[in-house]
Amino acid sequence: xxxxxxxxxxxxxxxxxxxxxxxxxxxxxxxxxxxxxxxxxxxxxxxxxxxxxxxxxxxxxxxxxxxxxxxxxxxxxxxxxxxxxxxxxxxxxxxxxxxxxxxxxxxxxxxxxxxxxxxxxxxxxxxxxxxxxxxxxxxxxxxxxxxxxxxxxxxxxxxxxxxxxxxxxxxxxxxxxxxxxxxxxxxxxxxxxxxxxxxxxxxxxxxxxxxxxxxxxxxxxxxxxxxxxxxxxxxxxxxxxxxxxxxxxxxxxxxxxxxxxxxxxxxxxxxxxxxxxxxxxxxxxxxxxxxxxxxxxxxxxxxxxxxxxxxxxxxxxxxxxxxxxxxxxxxxxxxxxxxxxxxxxxxxxxxxxxxxxxxxxxxxx
Numbered sequence: 599x600x601x602x603x604x605x606x607x608x609x610x611x612x613x614x615x616x617x618x619x620x621x622x623x624x625x626x627x628x629x630x631x632x633x634x635x636x637x638x639x640x641x642x643x644x645x646x647x648x649x650x651x652x653x654x655x656x657x658x659x660x661x662x663x664x665x666x667x668x669x670x671x672x673x674x675x676x677x678x679x680x681x682x683x684x685x686x687x688x689x690x691x692x693x694x695x696x697x698x699x700x701x702x703x704x705x706x707x708x709x710x711x712x713x714x715x716x717x718x719x720x721x722x723x724x725x726x727x728x729x730x731x732x733x734x735x736x737x738x739x740x741x742x743x744x745x746x747x748x749x750x751x752x753x754x755x756x757x758x759x760x761x762x763x764x765x766x767x768x769x770x771x772x773x774x775x776x777x778x779x780x781x782x783x784x785x786x787x788x789x790x791x792x793x794x795x796x797x798x799x800x801x802x803x804x805x806x807x808x809x810x811x812x813x814x815x816x817x818x819x820x821x822x823x824x825x826x827x828x829x830x831x832x833x834x835x836x837x838x839x840x841x842x843x844x845x846x847x848x849x850x851x852x853x854x855x856x857x858x859x860x861x862x863x864x865x866x867x868x869x870x871x872x873x874x875x876x877x878x879x880x881x882x883x884x885x886x887x888x889x890x891x892x893x894x895x896x897x898x899x900x901x902x903x904x905x906x907x908x909x910x911x912x913x914x915x916x917x918x919x920x921x922x923x924x925x926x927x928x929x930x931x932x933x934x935x936x937x938x939x940x941x942x943x944x945x946x947x948x949x950x951x952x953x954x955x956x957x958x959x960x961x962x963x
Contacts, residue, residue, distance in 0.1 A: 628721045631660045631762050632685075632702040637695055646687070646698060650680035653700045657707060660762035663719035663854025665847065672714045683707060715861035719854045720895035722930055724801035724824060725764045726849060728754070729791070731783045732838065734810045741780050743770040750839055757843045761850035766798065773797065783807070786821045788828065801825075801929065802853065806845045808838060820845045822852055825925055856925055859895045859918065870913045871923060871952035872903070876936065877962040878910050887932075887962050888912070896926045911957065920952060933960035 634656050636649035655668040655677055667673060676683075686701045711718050730742040744751040744767050751767060758765040768774045777794035786805045795803055802824035809817045815834070818841035822829040829852050833844035873891070878884050887910065891900040896918040903911040916923055927933050936959040952958055 628660075628723055628762050628764060631721055632657055632704050632707060634700050634702075636698045636700065638689075638698045640696070641689060647681055649698045650684055650687075650700060651677045653698075654680040654683055654702060654707075656760065657702050658711075658716075659760070661707060661711060661719060662717050663762075663850065663858045664717060665761070665851065667716065670714075670716075673716075676710055676714075683710075717854075717858040717860050718895060719762070719858040720926075721762075723762065723764055723857070724853055724929060725766065726758075726802040726804050726822075726824075726853075727795055727798050727800035728765050728767050728804045728806070728846070729778060729783055729794075730806045730808065730842065731780060732808045732810070733784075735813070739780065739784065741770060741775070741778075741783055750842060753839050754842050754846050757846045758850070761847060761854075763846065763850040763853065765804075765846065766800070768794070768798065786819070788821075788823055791823060802849075804845065804849050806842070808841055810838070816841045818842070818845060820848065822849050824853065825856075825928070856922070857929070869917070870915055871920070872911060872913055872954050872957040873927070873952075874909060874911050874957040874959050875933070875962045876909050876959070878905075879908050883962060884910060890932055894926055896923050924958065927958070927960065932963050934963060935959070936961055 634653040636653050638645045638649050655673075658667045658673060659665055664670075668677070683702045683706045684700055685703045688699045690697045690699060708718070710716075731739065732742055733739040742750070754767075755765065768778070774794060777796075778790050782790035783805065784807050786807065791803045791805060802822060805821045805823070807819050811817050814836050816836065816838055818833040820831050820833065822831075831848050831852075833841040833848070835841045835844065875887055878887055884905070888900060888902070891897060891912055891914060894914075897914045897916050899915040901913045901915075903913055905911075914923070918926070924935075928935060950956060
């Protein structure tokens, strides 16, 4: 059933033969954050109410990026009335198990997120390419391939869906093996990851090396590479699957921390940030660029200041920190950062980044 829910593009057979760009892992708008499937014992109203509560909690985890959001006492009354947020439901059966498919109202959930001052992780999220190597007591060291461990990869896929994180796995054909040799993967070589990722063009790369320490003891070292930064973390558990799922889970935590929009009380006062876009060559470009900026969850308003030739200046009202805003602007690659202008006057004063004298500069694609 998880395979039916999997995010991502279908991998063309021709691409496998030619070794061209396949399964791109770029930033994606996740369409089904508000849809869940719950196993239920019956079609009764009591079982449906309980499943709705569990399902709505899963939706809040995806939307806020907080895996522990269900323990928030503010959310408890909302979960108890979960059926009020259900937009539609249906039942299905598989292997003698009954499932309830639930679809929740995105606007109603969003309203509660704002009302309760919870973080909001926008649905435009970094596509993440996952590489894994394992060292077992019997088999030794090897790169993990989806075709050799389908149940493990399905479980990782399911965890990614639970967290609302779009993930893909390399096909591990000869091209991948040449660009990402086992030794480089085990060493978590960032240069090799960049080289091997060219055909997939991911926003983020997650590299894991897993060691079987004993019959039921596994240890993993993980490295998340994204936006010019690297985040290392460890995991341990009683099975390969356990430490693999923890890798996906923690990667989602780290990316949510980077991109989630925090309540104003946490983010500080709103301020205006000046952004200058070049490459705006037509009215269609202007309309699309304006809609893109206005649609950012980190931005409450985008006001046009000026248009000159192919350049437009916009004042973005935001409560996000500057680095968080710049991360958001770059995420879906509509904007390419340009070099900062000369912003030092004769007195040696440097104008603040994002000011009228020193705007954030991007080229529109």
